[in-house]
């Protein structure tokens with residue numbers, strides 16, 4: 007288990023130090039802002055959705071290691087997914103980090119499971135995911151984790 011935990015930490019640190027899919031997406035047709043009022047961290051998500059499929063995803067903003075890694079992993083994992091699949095993934099991730107840390111079939115995103123041991127970090131891990139839901143639902147106002 008220790009090895010696994012180390013691997014998880016390594017992946018999270020890797021995505022924190024070198025986040026994937028950062029920056030503005032000029033041809034995005036869905037965007038949303040997410041905000042964690044507990045720390046003031048913000049993320050802006052840009053999605054390009056065509057015929058119900060997320061063709062591209064990028065994010066920008068400032069956040070802690072978990073929030074940044076989670077946003078990076080999320081953008082990687084939702085590209086090419088249908089909107090309903092991405093929303094189902096959100097439910098799984100939410101259940102994983104708020105529940106018992108069961109990873110189920112979330113693939114690489116299982117690295118976020120360790121967060122369930124740190125309830126105060128759950129909002130960090132889910133910030134980008136709530137923002138993704140807001141973008142897909144075209145919520146015009148910033149979403150918060152509160």
Ligand code: FES
Pocket residue numbers: 042045046047069070071072073129130133
């Ligand atoms: Fe702000 Fe994690 S401490 S999102």
